[in-house]
Amino acid sequence: MENPGGVTAKLAVLIDADNATPTVIEELLAEVARYGTAHVKRAYGDWTDPRLKGWKDRLLAQSIQPMQQFAYTTGKNATDAAMVIDAMDLLYTGRFDGFCIVSSDSDFTRLAARIRESGLTVYGFGERKTSKPFVAACDKFIYIENLRSGARARPVSSAPPRGLSDDADLINLLRRAVEAASDDEGWANLASVGHIVTKQRPDFDPRNYGYPKFSDLFAATDAFQVERRMPGGGKTAVVYARDKARTDAL
Incomplete structure:
Protein backbone atom coordinates (compact mmCIF):
# COMPACT_ATOMS: atom_id res chain seq x y z
CA MET A 1 0.00 0.00 0.00
CA LEU A 147 0.55 -17.49 5.10
CA ARG A 148 1.86 -20.86 6.19
CA SER A 149 4.52 -22.25 3.82
CA GLY A 150 2.68 -25.56 3.82
CA ALA A 151 -0.51 -24.01 2.48
CA ARG A 152 -1.23 -24.86 -1.11
CA ALA A 153 -3.04 -22.45 -3.40
CA ARG A 154 -5.36 -23.93 -5.99
CA PRO A 155 -3.75 -24.04 -9.46
CA VAL A 156 -5.11 -21.23 -11.60
CA SER A 157 -5.95 -23.61 -14.44
CA SER A 158 -7.95 -26.04 -12.30
CA ALA A 159 -11.73 -26.27 -12.24
CA PRO A 160 -13.59 -24.08 -9.77
CA PRO A 161 -13.98 -25.72 -6.37
CA ARG A 162 -17.31 -27.37 -5.83
CA GLY A 163 -19.83 -24.86 -4.51
CA LEU A 164 -17.87 -21.70 -5.40
CA SER A 165 -20.28 -20.69 -8.18
CA ASP A 166 -23.18 -21.53 -5.85
CA ASP A 167 -21.85 -19.40 -2.99
CA ALA A 168 -24.55 -16.74 -3.09
CA ASP A 169 -22.97 -14.58 -0.39
CA LEU A 170 -19.64 -14.46 -2.26
CA ILE A 171 -21.18 -13.82 -5.69
CA ASN A 172 -23.47 -11.09 -4.37
CA LEU A 173 -20.59 -9.43 -2.51
CA LEU A 174 -18.49 -9.35 -5.67
CA ARG A 175 -21.40 -8.24 -7.86
CA ARG A 176 -22.22 -5.30 -5.60
CA ALA A 177 -18.59 -4.22 -5.59
CA VAL A 178 -18.29 -4.50 -9.37
CA GLU A 179 -21.48 -2.49 -9.82
CA ALA A 180 -20.20 0.22 -7.48
CA ALA A 181 -16.89 0.53 -9.36
CA SER A 182 -18.15 -0.01 -12.92
CA ASP A 183 -18.20 2.36 -15.86
CA ASP A 184 -21.17 2.88 -18.21
CA GLU A 185 -20.47 -0.43 -19.94
CA GLY A 186 -20.28 -2.38 -16.70
CA TRP A 187 -16.50 -2.86 -16.60
CA ALA A 188 -14.78 -2.33 -13.25
CA ASN A 189 -11.10 -2.09 -12.39
CA LEU A 190 -10.41 -5.04 -10.07
CA ALA A 191 -8.12 -2.91 -7.89
CA SER A 192 -11.06 -0.62 -7.13
CA VAL A 193 -13.33 -3.60 -6.62
CA GLY A 194 -10.86 -5.06 -4.13
CA HIS A 195 -10.82 -1.84 -2.07
CA ILE A 196 -14.61 -1.83 -1.89
CA VAL A 197 -14.81 -5.48 -0.87
CA THR A 198 -12.15 -5.05 1.85
CA LYS A 199 -14.02 -2.08 3.32
CA GLN A 200 -17.07 -4.29 3.72
CA ARG A 201 -15.20 -7.41 4.85
CA PRO A 202 -11.70 -6.74 6.25
CA ASP A 203 -10.88 -10.47 6.31
CA PHE A 204 -11.75 -11.03 2.64
CA ASP A 205 -8.87 -12.76 0.88
CA PRO A 206 -8.89 -14.85 -2.32
CA ARG A 207 -6.59 -17.25 -0.49
CA ASN A 208 -9.54 -18.10 1.75
CA TYR A 209 -11.00 -19.82 -1.32
CA GLY A 210 -7.77 -21.38 -2.54
CA TYR A 211 -6.73 -18.74 -5.10
CA PRO A 212 -3.59 -16.60 -4.90
CA LYS A 213 -4.99 -13.59 -6.77
CA PHE A 214 -8.25 -11.66 -6.83
CA SER A 215 -8.47 -12.03 -10.62
CA ASP A 216 -8.12 -15.83 -10.36
CA LEU A 217 -11.00 -15.99 -7.90
CA PHE A 218 -13.17 -13.83 -10.16
CA ALA A 219 -12.52 -16.06 -13.14
CA ALA A 220 -13.20 -19.20 -11.09
CA THR A 221 -16.68 -18.07 -10.03
CA ASP A 222 -17.76 -18.22 -13.69
CA ALA A 223 -20.04 -15.27 -12.96
CA PHE A 224 -17.82 -12.56 -14.46
CA GLN A 225 -15.96 -11.70 -17.61
CA VAL A 226 -12.32 -10.98 -16.81
CA GLU A 227 -10.24 -8.90 -19.19
CA ARG A 228 -6.61 -7.74 -19.06
CA ARG A 229 -5.82 -4.41 -20.70
CA MET A 230 -2.59 -2.57 -21.45
CA PRO A 231 -3.51 1.10 -21.01
CA GLY A 232 -1.52 3.63 -22.99
CA GLY A 233 0.76 0.99 -24.43
CA GLY A 234 2.24 0.34 -21.01
CA LYS A 235 3.91 -2.86 -19.86
CA THR A 236 1.70 -3.48 -16.83
CA ALA A 237 -1.70 -5.05 -17.41
CA VAL A 238 -4.77 -3.70 -15.63
CA VAL A 239 -7.45 -6.28 -14.90
CA TYR A 240 -11.14 -5.50 -15.37
CA ALA A 241 -14.26 -7.53 -14.67
CA ARG A 242 -17.88 -7.35 -15.77
CA ASP A 243 -20.89 -9.22 -14.47
CA LYS A 244 -21.95 -11.84 -17.02
CA ALA A 245 -25.59 -11.31 -16.07
CA ARG A 246 -25.31 -7.71 -17.23
CA THR A 247 -23.54 -8.78 -20.43
CA ASP A 248 -26.27 -11.28 -21.26
CA ALA A 249 -28.90 -8.58 -20.79
CA LEU A 250 -27.27 -6.32 -23.39
Missing part, protein backbone atom coordinates in the same frame (compact mmCIF):
# COMPACT_ATOMS: atom_id res chain seq x y z
CA GLU A 2 1.28 3.44 -0.88
CA ASN A 3 0.32 6.87 0.30
CA PRO A 4 -0.62 9.63 -2.13
CA GLY A 5 2.39 10.66 -4.11
CA GLY A 6 3.82 7.17 -4.27
CA VAL A 7 5.41 7.31 -0.81
CA THR A 8 5.69 3.87 0.80
CA ALA A 9 3.66 3.60 4.00
CA LYS A 10 5.62 3.57 7.27
CA LEU A 11 4.38 0.74 9.46
CA ALA A 12 4.81 -0.34 13.07
CA VAL A 13 4.61 -4.11 13.55
CA LEU A 14 3.61 -5.16 17.06
CA ILE A 15 3.56 -8.90 17.83
CA ASP A 16 1.83 -10.53 20.77
CA ALA A 17 4.28 -13.41 21.17
CA ASP A 18 2.09 -15.00 23.83
CA ASN A 19 -0.65 -15.32 21.23
CA ALA A 20 1.21 -15.87 17.95
CA THR A 21 3.43 -18.54 16.46
CA PRO A 22 7.07 -17.91 15.45
CA THR A 23 7.03 -20.49 12.63
CA VAL A 24 5.23 -18.18 10.21
CA ILE A 25 7.10 -14.95 10.97
CA GLU A 26 9.04 -14.86 7.68
CA GLU A 27 5.86 -15.23 5.64
CA LEU A 28 4.12 -12.69 7.85
CA LEU A 29 6.78 -10.02 7.33
CA ALA A 30 6.72 -10.72 3.59
CA GLU A 31 2.98 -10.03 3.71
CA VAL A 32 3.59 -6.83 5.67
CA ALA A 33 5.99 -5.71 2.92
CA ARG A 34 3.05 -5.70 0.49
CA TYR A 35 1.50 -2.80 2.41
CA GLY A 36 4.54 -0.76 3.38
CA THR A 37 7.88 -0.72 5.17
CA ALA A 38 8.17 -1.98 8.76
CA HIS A 39 10.06 0.83 10.50
CA VAL A 40 9.38 -0.72 13.91
CA LYS A 41 9.23 -4.46 14.65
CA ARG A 42 8.58 -5.46 18.25
CA ALA A 43 7.52 -8.71 19.89
CA TYR A 44 6.04 -8.70 23.40
CA GLY A 45 6.16 -11.50 25.94
CA ASP A 46 7.70 -12.90 29.06
CA TRP A 47 10.91 -14.25 27.55
CA THR A 48 11.69 -16.17 30.74
CA ASP A 49 8.72 -18.41 29.92
CA PRO A 50 9.93 -21.69 28.33
CA ARG A 51 6.90 -21.65 26.03
CA LEU A 52 8.43 -18.75 24.10
CA LYS A 53 11.84 -20.33 23.49
CA GLY A 54 10.98 -20.96 19.83
CA TRP A 55 11.00 -17.21 19.19
CA LYS A 56 14.69 -16.49 19.87
CA ASP A 57 16.22 -17.46 16.52
CA ARG A 58 13.32 -15.90 14.61
CA LEU A 59 13.70 -12.60 16.41
CA LEU A 60 17.41 -12.43 15.64
CA ALA A 61 17.00 -13.46 11.99
CA GLN A 62 14.28 -10.88 11.32
CA SER A 63 15.72 -8.06 13.48
CA ILE A 64 12.63 -7.97 15.69
CA GLN A 65 13.12 -6.23 19.03
CA PRO A 66 12.01 -8.41 21.97
CA MET A 67 10.07 -6.45 24.60
CA GLN A 68 10.26 -8.12 28.02
CA GLN A 69 7.12 -8.09 30.14
CA PHE A 70 6.98 -10.15 33.30
CA ALA A 71 3.65 -11.64 34.36
CA TYR A 72 2.96 -9.78 37.59
CA THR A 73 0.17 -12.08 38.71
CA THR A 74 -1.68 -15.16 37.51
CA GLY A 75 -4.71 -14.55 35.31
CA LYS A 76 -3.71 -11.04 34.19
CA ASN A 77 -2.17 -10.45 30.77
CA ALA A 78 0.56 -7.89 31.37
CA THR A 79 1.86 -8.43 27.82
CA ASP A 80 -1.33 -7.03 26.30
CA ALA A 81 -1.16 -3.93 28.48
CA ALA A 82 2.48 -3.27 27.58
CA MET A 83 1.74 -3.66 23.89
CA VAL A 84 -1.20 -1.26 24.05
CA ILE A 85 0.85 1.37 25.92
CA ASP A 86 3.68 1.14 23.37
CA ALA A 87 1.21 1.34 20.49
CA MET A 88 -0.25 4.57 21.85
CA ASP A 89 3.21 6.02 22.42
CA LEU A 90 4.13 5.22 18.81
CA LEU A 91 0.82 6.61 17.57
CA TYR A 92 1.43 9.95 19.27
CA THR A 93 4.81 10.37 17.59
CA GLY A 94 2.99 10.95 14.32
CA ARG A 95 5.72 9.07 12.45
CA PHE A 96 3.63 6.19 11.14
CA ASP A 97 0.99 5.63 8.48
CA GLY A 98 -0.27 2.35 9.85
CA PHE A 99 0.05 -0.44 12.39
CA CYS A 100 0.24 -4.21 12.05
CA ILE A 101 -1.19 -5.97 15.10
CA VAL A 102 -0.22 -9.63 15.23
CA SER A 103 -2.51 -11.50 17.62
CA SER A 104 -5.67 -13.58 17.71
CA ASP A 105 -6.65 -11.95 21.01
CA SER A 106 -9.89 -9.96 20.99
CA ASP A 107 -8.46 -7.71 23.72
CA PHE A 108 -6.85 -5.63 20.96
CA THR A 109 -10.21 -4.70 19.39
CA ARG A 110 -10.37 -1.30 21.06
CA LEU A 111 -6.71 -0.57 20.23
CA ALA A 112 -7.35 -1.20 16.54
CA ALA A 113 -10.43 1.01 16.61
CA ARG A 114 -8.56 3.79 18.42
CA ILE A 115 -5.72 3.80 15.90
CA ARG A 116 -8.19 3.99 13.03
CA GLU A 117 -9.95 6.89 14.73
CA SER A 118 -6.65 8.75 14.37
CA GLY A 119 -6.75 8.20 10.61
CA LEU A 120 -4.11 5.48 10.40
CA THR A 121 -4.49 2.12 8.70
CA VAL A 122 -4.63 -1.04 10.81
CA TYR A 123 -3.66 -4.47 9.49
CA GLY A 124 -4.55 -7.39 11.71
CA PHE A 125 -2.86 -10.79 11.59
CA GLY A 126 -4.34 -13.75 13.46
CA GLU A 127 -5.75 -17.23 13.26
CA ARG A 128 -9.23 -18.03 11.99
CA LYS A 129 -10.41 -18.33 15.58
CA THR A 130 -9.98 -14.55 15.97
CA SER A 131 -13.20 -12.89 17.12
CA LYS A 132 -15.27 -11.01 14.56
CA PRO A 133 -15.18 -7.70 16.49
CA PHE A 134 -11.37 -7.59 16.29
CA VAL A 135 -11.46 -8.47 12.59
CA ALA A 136 -14.03 -5.76 11.93
CA ALA A 137 -11.99 -3.19 13.87
CA CYS A 138 -9.12 -3.53 11.35
CA ASP A 139 -8.94 -2.04 7.87
CA LYS A 140 -7.69 -5.40 6.64
CA PHE A 141 -7.30 -8.71 8.45
CA ILE A 142 -5.03 -11.51 7.19
CA TYR A 143 -5.43 -15.05 8.47
CA ILE A 144 -2.18 -16.70 9.51
CA GLU A 145 -3.31 -19.98 7.95
CA ASN A 146 -3.11 -18.36 4.51
Whole structure:
Protein backbone atom coordinates (compact mmCIF):
# COMPACT_ATOMS: atom_id res chain seq x y z
CA MET A 1 0.00 0.00 0.00
CA GLU A 2 1.28 3.44 -0.88
CA ASN A 3 0.32 6.87 0.30
CA PRO A 4 -0.62 9.63 -2.13
CA GLY A 5 2.39 10.66 -4.11
CA GLY A 6 3.82 7.17 -4.27
CA VAL A 7 5.41 7.31 -0.81
CA THR A 8 5.69 3.87 0.80
CA ALA A 9 3.66 3.60 4.00
CA LYS A 10 5.62 3.57 7.27
CA LEU A 11 4.38 0.74 9.46
CA ALA A 12 4.81 -0.34 13.07
CA VAL A 13 4.61 -4.11 13.55
CA LEU A 14 3.61 -5.16 17.06
CA ILE A 15 3.56 -8.90 17.83
CA ASP A 16 1.83 -10.53 20.77
CA ALA A 17 4.28 -13.41 21.17
CA ASP A 18 2.09 -15.00 23.83
CA ASN A 19 -0.65 -15.32 21.23
CA ALA A 20 1.21 -15.87 17.95
CA THR A 21 3.43 -18.54 16.46
CA PRO A 22 7.07 -17.91 15.45
CA THR A 23 7.03 -20.49 12.63
CA VAL A 24 5.23 -18.18 10.21
CA ILE A 25 7.10 -14.95 10.97
CA GLU A 26 9.04 -14.86 7.68
CA GLU A 27 5.86 -15.23 5.64
CA LEU A 28 4.12 -12.69 7.85
CA LEU A 29 6.78 -10.02 7.33
CA ALA A 30 6.72 -10.72 3.59
CA GLU A 31 2.98 -10.03 3.71
CA VAL A 32 3.59 -6.83 5.67
CA ALA A 33 5.99 -5.71 2.92
CA ARG A 34 3.05 -5.70 0.49
CA TYR A 35 1.50 -2.80 2.41
CA GLY A 36 4.54 -0.76 3.38
CA THR A 37 7.88 -0.72 5.17
CA ALA A 38 8.17 -1.98 8.76
CA HIS A 39 10.06 0.83 10.50
CA VAL A 40 9.38 -0.72 13.91
CA LYS A 41 9.23 -4.46 14.65
CA ARG A 42 8.58 -5.46 18.25
CA ALA A 43 7.52 -8.71 19.89
CA TYR A 44 6.04 -8.70 23.40
CA GLY A 45 6.16 -11.50 25.94
CA ASP A 46 7.70 -12.90 29.06
CA TRP A 47 10.91 -14.25 27.55
CA THR A 48 11.69 -16.17 30.74
CA ASP A 49 8.72 -18.41 29.92
CA PRO A 50 9.93 -21.69 28.33
CA ARG A 51 6.90 -21.65 26.03
CA LEU A 52 8.43 -18.75 24.10
CA LYS A 53 11.84 -20.33 23.49
CA GLY A 54 10.98 -20.96 19.83
CA TRP A 55 11.00 -17.21 19.19
CA LYS A 56 14.69 -16.49 19.87
CA ASP A 57 16.22 -17.46 16.52
CA ARG A 58 13.32 -15.90 14.61
CA LEU A 59 13.70 -12.60 16.41
CA LEU A 60 17.41 -12.43 15.64
CA ALA A 61 17.00 -13.46 11.99
CA GLN A 62 14.28 -10.88 11.32
CA SER A 63 15.72 -8.06 13.48
CA ILE A 64 12.63 -7.97 15.69
CA GLN A 65 13.12 -6.23 19.03
CA PRO A 66 12.01 -8.41 21.97
CA MET A 67 10.07 -6.45 24.60
CA GLN A 68 10.26 -8.12 28.02
CA GLN A 69 7.12 -8.09 30.14
CA PHE A 70 6.98 -10.15 33.30
CA ALA A 71 3.65 -11.64 34.36
CA TYR A 72 2.96 -9.78 37.59
CA THR A 73 0.17 -12.08 38.71
CA THR A 74 -1.68 -15.16 37.51
CA GLY A 75 -4.71 -14.55 35.31
CA LYS A 76 -3.71 -11.04 34.19
CA ASN A 77 -2.17 -10.45 30.77
CA ALA A 78 0.56 -7.89 31.37
CA THR A 79 1.86 -8.43 27.82
CA ASP A 80 -1.33 -7.03 26.30
CA ALA A 81 -1.16 -3.93 28.48
CA ALA A 82 2.48 -3.27 27.58
CA MET A 83 1.74 -3.66 23.89
CA VAL A 84 -1.20 -1.26 24.05
CA ILE A 85 0.85 1.37 25.92
CA ASP A 86 3.68 1.14 23.37
CA ALA A 87 1.21 1.34 20.49
CA MET A 88 -0.25 4.57 21.85
CA ASP A 89 3.21 6.02 22.42
CA LEU A 90 4.13 5.22 18.81
CA LEU A 91 0.82 6.61 17.57
CA TYR A 92 1.43 9.95 19.27
CA THR A 93 4.81 10.37 17.59
CA GLY A 94 2.99 10.95 14.32
CA ARG A 95 5.72 9.07 12.45
CA PHE A 96 3.63 6.19 11.14
CA ASP A 97 0.99 5.63 8.48
CA GLY A 98 -0.27 2.35 9.85
CA PHE A 99 0.05 -0.44 12.39
CA CYS A 100 0.24 -4.21 12.05
CA ILE A 101 -1.19 -5.97 15.10
CA VAL A 102 -0.22 -9.63 15.23
CA SER A 103 -2.51 -11.50 17.62
CA SER A 104 -5.67 -13.58 17.71
CA ASP A 105 -6.65 -11.95 21.01
CA SER A 106 -9.89 -9.96 20.99
CA ASP A 107 -8.46 -7.71 23.72
CA PHE A 108 -6.85 -5.63 20.96
CA THR A 109 -10.21 -4.70 19.39
CA ARG A 110 -10.37 -1.30 21.06
CA LEU A 111 -6.71 -0.57 20.23
CA ALA A 112 -7.35 -1.20 16.54
CA ALA A 113 -10.43 1.01 16.61
CA ARG A 114 -8.56 3.79 18.42
CA ILE A 115 -5.72 3.80 15.90
CA ARG A 116 -8.19 3.99 13.03
CA GLU A 117 -9.95 6.89 14.73
CA SER A 118 -6.65 8.75 14.37
CA GLY A 119 -6.75 8.20 10.61
CA LEU A 120 -4.11 5.48 10.40
CA THR A 121 -4.49 2.12 8.70
CA VAL A 122 -4.63 -1.04 10.81
CA TYR A 123 -3.66 -4.47 9.49
CA GLY A 124 -4.55 -7.39 11.71
CA PHE A 125 -2.86 -10.79 11.59
CA GLY A 126 -4.34 -13.75 13.46
CA GLU A 127 -5.75 -17.23 13.26
CA ARG A 128 -9.23 -18.03 11.99
CA LYS A 129 -10.41 -18.33 15.58
CA THR A 130 -9.98 -14.55 15.97
CA SER A 131 -13.20 -12.89 17.12
CA LYS A 132 -15.27 -11.01 14.56
CA PRO A 133 -15.18 -7.70 16.49
CA PHE A 134 -11.37 -7.59 16.29
CA VAL A 135 -11.46 -8.47 12.59
CA ALA A 136 -14.03 -5.76 11.93
CA ALA A 137 -11.99 -3.19 13.87
CA CYS A 138 -9.12 -3.53 11.35
CA ASP A 139 -8.94 -2.04 7.87
CA LYS A 140 -7.69 -5.40 6.64
CA PHE A 141 -7.30 -8.71 8.45
CA ILE A 142 -5.03 -11.51 7.19
CA TYR A 143 -5.43 -15.05 8.47
CA ILE A 144 -2.18 -16.70 9.51
CA GLU A 145 -3.31 -19.98 7.95
CA ASN A 146 -3.11 -18.36 4.51
CA LEU A 147 0.55 -17.49 5.10
CA ARG A 148 1.86 -20.86 6.19
CA SER A 149 4.52 -22.25 3.82
CA GLY A 150 2.68 -25.56 3.82
CA ALA A 151 -0.51 -24.01 2.48
CA ARG A 152 -1.23 -24.86 -1.11
CA ALA A 153 -3.04 -22.45 -3.40
CA ARG A 154 -5.36 -23.93 -5.99
CA PRO A 155 -3.75 -24.04 -9.46
CA VAL A 156 -5.11 -21.23 -11.60
CA SER A 157 -5.95 -23.61 -14.44
CA SER A 158 -7.95 -26.04 -12.30
CA ALA A 159 -11.73 -26.27 -12.24
CA PRO A 160 -13.59 -24.08 -9.77
CA PRO A 161 -13.98 -25.72 -6.37
CA ARG A 162 -17.31 -27.37 -5.83
CA GLY A 163 -19.83 -24.86 -4.51
CA LEU A 164 -17.87 -21.70 -5.40
CA SER A 165 -20.28 -20.69 -8.18
CA ASP A 166 -23.18 -21.53 -5.85
CA ASP A 167 -21.85 -19.40 -2.99
CA ALA A 168 -24.55 -16.74 -3.09
CA ASP A 169 -22.97 -14.58 -0.39
CA LEU A 170 -19.64 -14.46 -2.26
CA ILE A 171 -21.18 -13.82 -5.69
CA ASN A 172 -23.47 -11.09 -4.37
CA LEU A 173 -20.59 -9.43 -2.51
CA LEU A 174 -18.49 -9.35 -5.67
CA ARG A 175 -21.40 -8.24 -7.86
CA ARG A 176 -22.22 -5.30 -5.60
CA ALA A 177 -18.59 -4.22 -5.59
CA VAL A 178 -18.29 -4.50 -9.37
CA GLU A 179 -21.48 -2.49 -9.82
CA ALA A 180 -20.20 0.22 -7.48
CA ALA A 181 -16.89 0.53 -9.36
CA SER A 182 -18.15 -0.01 -12.92
CA ASP A 183 -18.20 2.36 -15.86
CA ASP A 184 -21.17 2.88 -18.21
CA GLU A 185 -20.47 -0.43 -19.94
CA GLY A 186 -20.28 -2.38 -16.70
CA TRP A 187 -16.50 -2.86 -16.60
CA ALA A 188 -14.78 -2.33 -13.25
CA ASN A 189 -11.10 -2.09 -12.39
CA LEU A 190 -10.41 -5.04 -10.07
CA ALA A 191 -8.12 -2.91 -7.89
CA SER A 192 -11.06 -0.62 -7.13
CA VAL A 193 -13.33 -3.60 -6.62
CA GLY A 194 -10.86 -5.06 -4.13
CA HIS A 195 -10.82 -1.84 -2.07
CA ILE A 196 -14.61 -1.83 -1.89
CA VAL A 197 -14.81 -5.48 -0.87
CA THR A 198 -12.15 -5.05 1.85
CA LYS A 199 -14.02 -2.08 3.32
CA GLN A 200 -17.07 -4.29 3.72
CA ARG A 201 -15.20 -7.41 4.85
CA PRO A 202 -11.70 -6.74 6.25
CA ASP A 203 -10.88 -10.47 6.31
CA PHE A 204 -11.75 -11.03 2.64
CA ASP A 205 -8.87 -12.76 0.88
CA PRO A 206 -8.89 -14.85 -2.32
CA ARG A 207 -6.59 -17.25 -0.49
CA ASN A 208 -9.54 -18.10 1.75
CA TYR A 209 -11.00 -19.82 -1.32
CA GLY A 210 -7.77 -21.38 -2.54
CA TYR A 211 -6.73 -18.74 -5.10
CA PRO A 212 -3.59 -16.60 -4.90
CA LYS A 213 -4.99 -13.59 -6.77
CA PHE A 214 -8.25 -11.66 -6.83
CA SER A 215 -8.47 -12.03 -10.62
CA ASP A 216 -8.12 -15.83 -10.36
CA LEU A 217 -11.00 -15.99 -7.90
CA PHE A 218 -13.17 -13.83 -10.16
CA ALA A 219 -12.52 -16.06 -13.14
CA ALA A 220 -13.20 -19.20 -11.09
CA THR A 221 -16.68 -18.07 -10.03
CA ASP A 222 -17.76 -18.22 -13.69
CA ALA A 223 -20.04 -15.27 -12.96
CA PHE A 224 -17.82 -12.56 -14.46
CA GLN A 225 -15.96 -11.70 -17.61
CA VAL A 226 -12.32 -10.98 -16.81
CA GLU A 227 -10.24 -8.90 -19.19
CA ARG A 228 -6.61 -7.74 -19.06
CA ARG A 229 -5.82 -4.41 -20.70
CA MET A 230 -2.59 -2.57 -21.45
CA PRO A 231 -3.51 1.10 -21.01
CA GLY A 232 -1.52 3.63 -22.99
CA GLY A 233 0.76 0.99 -24.43
CA GLY A 234 2.24 0.34 -21.01
CA LYS A 235 3.91 -2.86 -19.86
CA THR A 236 1.70 -3.48 -16.83
CA ALA A 237 -1.70 -5.05 -17.41
CA VAL A 238 -4.77 -3.70 -15.63
CA VAL A 239 -7.45 -6.28 -14.90
CA TYR A 240 -11.14 -5.50 -15.37
CA ALA A 241 -14.26 -7.53 -14.67
CA ARG A 242 -17.88 -7.35 -15.77
CA ASP A 243 -20.89 -9.22 -14.47
CA LYS A 244 -21.95 -11.84 -17.02
CA ALA A 245 -25.59 -11.31 -16.07
CA ARG A 246 -25.31 -7.71 -17.23
CA THR A 247 -23.54 -8.78 -20.43
CA ASP A 248 -26.27 -11.28 -21.26
CA ALA A 249 -28.90 -8.58 -20.79
CA LEU A 250 -27.27 -6.32 -23.39
